[in-house]
Amino acid sequence: MCSSSTDDHWIAYVTDRFRANPTRHYAEETLSRLTDLWAFDQLCTQPIGVTQPPWEREGVDNYLPSSTPQDTGENTTEPLDPSVVSPLLMWAIRMVDDLADDILAAWVEWRRMQQLAITNPSSPAGLAALDDYLLPRLAAGTGLPTTEWRGKTVLAATFIAATVGCSVNQVSGFRQRHELSTLQPGSCPLLVAVTGQINGRPWREHLDFNEVSTLMRQLATAAMIVCLYLTGMRPQEVQGLRSGCCPDPEDGSRHLIRSHHYKNVTNDDGQHVSAGEEREVPWVAITPVVRAIRVLERMVPEGELLFGSAHHDFARGRQRGGALKNSSMNLRIEDFIAWINRETESHGLQNQGVPQDPHGAIGLGRFRRTLAWHIARRPGGLVALAIQYGHMRTVLDARTSSGYGSRSRRGIHRVLDVETALAAADTAARLRDRLAAGEKISGPAARRALTAAVQAPRFEGRTITQKFAKQAADYLARDGLVLFDNPDASLICVFKRDNALCEPGPDATAPNQFDCRPGCGNAVRLDSHATELLEETDRIDKLAALSPQPLAKRLRIAAEQYRATADTHHATAQPAEDLS
Template structure:
């Protein structure tokens, strides 16, 4: 084995393999001078456990090495932390305070349907006592986190590393390499370093496995700090139809989502902050839609719909906003361009060039985005028409496998989507024709 850049003999491993005590191993090693022999003829310490993991269909290891195991356990725990933080939206401090048993398996409903896993945790930001002093111990989160299957699996892995009722990221049980008896949870800086170490290990492993395309590229914005995971998840949720409500529920901001629009710090549980951040995400999504439309029409795709001209103008003006939508103020200014802001909804196979006074989705007074995407300011491209036809084909295939009444419904819906695509084809124009 190799330890601290020197080669020595692993007493624990030899004792486990031979069934001897560690004292007996030390006695025999000293008596026969095996330390020097181990240095001259170093070798691995294969464990008698099956290798079940596969990469490209082949085992990722010939065997699990006893000396490598502590490093792999550390990387496994780090990967579990990333899954929990990225897939729930928790803050780092909240995730590090989770304990074994925080996510019990839900009992099935009487009708047999399954409930989602919920994570009970403590939050710390803006937790104050009656005198206004910050409570460092935090308080139990009123709304539990909804956990998808990968998060549940990550928690189960951590629960096998730490004792029952212990912190999932206990310093004592996660300091496997040095085995220092620290107390409490791993510090944020420690987890940040472990994330960078995991990235380095992944890149080394990808090279060793002959898969350079699986390497983690260098991030132009610096290290992958844990705080970035919460914002990244918010970015994805906010760009979905109904994302505001979903994001508010998951992050515990329902009061904010239902109250008037104001702006301040991100992630507040009070009535400030959240809408401004959502403006940024909404503006970025709209800017991306405009850029894609501009590129599609430049590549020859045709466009149809009553708002086609406005959509082309809005897409052409996006260059002046690139890189300038990172603040709520800039995002609000971008979204205030009534009639020129584009919202894509691939599920409805259209782009909405949102204009408040012509929208059929009944937006609230002063709205800068549609409150649903079945909008009268519709724009379609050739890609939308093609996607609609492909969806119609899937519905027809499904109709053949279900009872006739449901099948007839699928076929009628498929017919409407094909009619939608045909209408686009008959009215489609190039970008130049649309603005002429």
């Protein structure tokens, strides 16, 4: 690809190369090698003028083939363990919401000081200022500002030079002139206000010059996790987002994420349009995602990739084309988790640490499956932003909205179907076991629940393949014969659209469990549910006894409602044999 070549030549080559439909992994490796060819030409003393591949500017995904059944599909990927994803998401949102302003302000100051240190000349005045700054500290035995360099503790030349107005060379000469063979580590505090808090207390006494690039990396990773997890996007779709992709709506409606695609985009003359075109259907963005995008937009120039490699090498500032690669993003996530666990130790918050996932490393592809898992199994429950999970079933499912799933190769509704079907089958299995153990059942949908439990497929120990998504969708389409556990309401929903009081959409295959209402014709309860209600009643009664009168009154009313519901169950419940 010499200087006379164009993007069309690159596109024609890879199109022909991938005509045999290779795996995405093989195709990605091929594009990487072609990029190496261009990069090597830039380093040659006599370059032949290899042009930059278009995927380095536009993102690689649009030049890769669709996933095939032989690839590792997202439906076969293990979701993240709840004990892992809950603190990970909490810390990611904490970084974006509570700590981002401090970190970004420190980044501005860090870059200002870097520039000062480069431009400061060597002068007698600078040398005198250096001595005035360091000699009293040296005499008093207090720590000098230091940094780590090649395994050694050395004077923080850039920080000191920018602080006192001398040159970097003058700082380097200070250690030699004063024969400082060993140095004790010392801090490099920035004159940046610390406003962020963790658990109601400032998260730092001061921000240190040496940690700024690391903090920027962790902040960017936190924003990436929020975008990956709370949009339902695939990793390559997040990598392709650009600054300005999520403008504030003028009419107060939902925020929408708009992006471009580049593959097979041509003008009227059939020529490839390198600028691409906007995708027809955007993604819906909930508030944490909008905030994460706003943070990323403060890191990159207008119109640039939010995860462009050139703007995310905070320590070295190397100019690289394209977005961060999957391997790099995976490493950053692991590094972020290690950073979180160090922070929890220093703040005495060990219970907020991120444990090791039982299924191994936290790869990018696992977030999307995990989102579907939580929507299906934890509606309104145990993880951060649980209420958003409930609403996001409507936002993400193409069958109930104009959301994300309608425009993807394999929309997230397929991933959601898989997790919902697995959860429903688990609920049916538990219902069978409890009835077999002698528990009684009550509720207007009790007979349907027994039928659904008998007819439900068994998935225990089954390997989930790509074909399972179709089977899951067929299973969920059996209106009135699918069971949904709702632990927050202490009941099982035998979902039938026409009976539902939670106002599901016309084509919904699952209830809005975050909006479960008393008196619904789809509800059933077992003896164990009634026991849960009575235990909750006792807990509320104890809380009411310690509460001010107005609050105590409301708590006792709630307790009476729970007690009445449990009493109704015991008065009307029947053994399964009596309903057969």
